[in-house]
Structures are given as structure tokens and as C-alpha cells.
Amino acid sequence: MPSIMPTPASNTGSSPADGAGARPRLAPHVRLAYDRARGKPVLLAPESVTTLNETGAAIAELCDGTRTAAEIAVALRDRFDDVDEDEVAAFIDRLTALRCLRREQPGEPG
């Protein structure tokens, strides 16, 4: 069953669609969970595990398709000091490139 082997895939990837108006949400195949063995939050997909830190998990949790990156940064300020909006946007770009997040452009149906 080669399809489940995690390693040989040369995922040609994608660059995230640019747009400050986009509202990211977890891709439909991705689940946010807690990895007890390694003591870290993770994003689970069929053939990948992306390890997050606490802030990363908080951002992923807020990516529900209703908020822009700027709005997520504002919401994070309730829980964390020194939230840098550019860093939040860059993190969202990284998760989008990893296919963990999808961006919904304004006016685009879910």
C-alpha cells in the first residue's frame, strides 16, 4: 500500500493565496489534537502530523473561517502578551503552504 508510506511523497506544494481579507480555516481533513506521548498540540492529517507550540495551537483553534489574520491576532491578545500581527500572518501562511489551512476569500462559498 504505497499510498500510506509517509516518506516518498515529493509534495510539490503550493504558495498560499495572498490576501489580507481571507479567513483561514482548518482544511476538512485536518484535526487539531493533543499528542500525549510527546506533550505537544498537533495537527493531524491522513499522512502527516504537524507539531505546534501553545501559541500555534491557539492560532489554529481560531482559524474557523470567520476571522481574518488581523482579527485572529486581536483575539490572541486576550491570552498572550506581545502578539505580533505579522508573525501571526506568517504562521498562517506556513500552515496554508502545508495544506493544514485553507483560506476563504470574501464572497467565496465554503
Place this chain on the structure above:
Amino acid sequence: MSRLYPFGILAELTYGCPLHCPYCSNPRDLGDPRDELSLAEWERVVTEGAELGALQLHLSGGEPLLRRDITAIVSAASAAGLYTNLITSGLGLSERRARELRDAGLDHVQVSVQAAEAGTSDAIAGLRSFGRKLSAARLVKSLGWPLTLNVVLHRHNLDQVGEIIDLAESLGADRLELANTQYYGWALANREVLLPSRAQVTRAEAVVRDAVKRLRDRMEIIWVLPDYYEKYPKPCMGGWGARQMTVTPYGDVLPCPTAHEVPLPRANVRDHSLWWIWEESPVFNAYRGTDWMPLPCRDCARRDVDFGGCRCQAFALTGDAARTDPVCELSPDHRIIERAVGAASALDADVSARTTGAWPAPRVAGPSSAADASAP
């Protein structure tokens, strides 16, 4: 070495399958279906796997839907917190069954097709099945699951890769896995009729590259090269016994789905805990880390990148699992690969006739009767 935990468990629920693809991942010896693990044994495996640190459970086979109790296995895995992924031919996925699986917590479904159209797909599968596969794929989407379409590629469908991508798009697939055949077991026995030519691979790559760009916001396309055409070997399974466990229908636990071909002492869940097998068993420790490595791997800058490649491939092609994977151009056995690739590329002129004509009989047919015996 720092503590390793398995990320995923591949549960091969049965070797039974209604299809008879000539690259089947089942072992050549299909065993006795009456010896398959019971539901209680699978429940213990998934629970122990989660305790050991696994995060994902891949339900495969054979055709996993032939196990009538698959829903209960999914329930146990979900209760243990595992991400559950069904890898199916699509046959046997009725709407009732699909709803039961969804209610049991199944996270993701991968449906295979063998080609872009019924003629080729059914010929490769050895069964009229294409229409049912499309229905299953549509059912997956209609129940709100994300859909991955899996296609194993080889000489006889690689030139259809553009049409395969179109099909995935029309089905609304979220992911498309275009995995070139890996040459083990049945596929190795049939390599002569399956290995594509270099020209085919180059053409297909160009088509895939364009599609990745065009569809980047809608569909993830995963392209797995045939490793015979790579310069360096694949970092198989992320290293031996490093990330994954495969549990066979009869309870043997292996570092990868093809490791049964390598002569090592067996470790079975009927005799041992999953913890013991992962940590202590000879089979999981045989090629862990880098101490086992021969030259040129031992002194190679890439030894922690590709881990010497694939042990099963080294064994299948040289008879010694501890040699460098012959795919590596630095391997002293690399001429084995060059010969196979040379032969496949010399056949190129023949390809169009073959793909538009009848599917050529494979040199060794895919598995058949023993597999059917376990169908309920």
C-alpha cells in the same frame, strides 16, 4: 538515540480483496483467513497503539471493508483518540455502511481508482468496478468527508495522468495521490509489464506540475516518483522502526507493509504487547539507527537523510537486507536498477499500442483465490 514513538499504525484488516491488481501490496502467501485477528484483538491493538504514542490509524488490507466489524474497530480507535483513515477500493461502501462508519468517528476516506476510465481501470483491477468506485467517491463527499483519490501509476496508466487529474477534479477530491508503483512482492514479479519508461515519467511530471499550479487552491496533489528514476533512495518509512508500525491480518507487527519479505524473527500481538514489539523485538531493532549500515552509507553525508533507503528493496534485489538500497546511484548494486530502467525505456515504442489495446496479461497474475476465500 532519543526516545522514538510511532506516529501511525497501518492495520491490514484482511488480505481478502475483490480486486486482483498486478501490483497488489499483499504478500505472495496470503495465509489462512480463519487466522485473522478477532475484534477483541484489534481493539487491544488500537488501544495499546494509542498508549504507545500513535496518533493515526490507517485501515487497509486487502479490502478493509470485507471485515464486517470494521465499524467497531473504528469506534475503538476513535475512543482512543486516534485519527482514523480508511483506505478502500470503494467496493462495499454502501450508504448505510458509510453512515455507520461516520457515526463511529471515521475521519478520512481514501478511494482508489486504477485509471481515468472504466476500460483501463477495470482491466487493471481484474473486475468491473470503476462505476462503483465513482459512486463510493461521490458518497464520501456527500456525507461531508474529505475525499482523497488514490491512483497507483505504472506503464499502462501513466499517460492518462492528465485525465486522472480531471476525474479527481470532477469528483471534488480534496487530495489526489498519484503514487507510482513501488516494486515489491507482486509488483516486482510483474515489473516487466509495469515499470514505465523514462519518457513516460518525464511527460507525466510536466502534466502534474501544471496541474499542481492550476489547482493549488482546490486540490492537493501528491506525486510519488517511481524510485527507480530517482538519484537517491527514498527515506523509507523515515527509517526502520522509527515512525510506523504495520499490523498484518494475523497479528504480526512489522516496521513497514513489505517487511514480511525480509527474513527476521516474527513478533506477534498474540504473544507480546505492542510496547514490547516496538521497543524490544528483534524485528524492530534489526535496522534501527545507523549502526547496521555498510559502506557507502556509513560514511555518507546523506545517511541521516535517507537512512540507506529501503531494507526490503535491498533484500528483494540483492538478497541482503543490510546492503545499500540499489536505487542509490552510489550503491555497488545500482546496475540492477539501470538494467530494469533501460529495458523499460527500450519498450517505449511499444507503449501506445499496449495502452490503447487490451491490457497485457501480467507475467504473474495478481492474487486471486485465497483472497476471495475470506470474503464474507
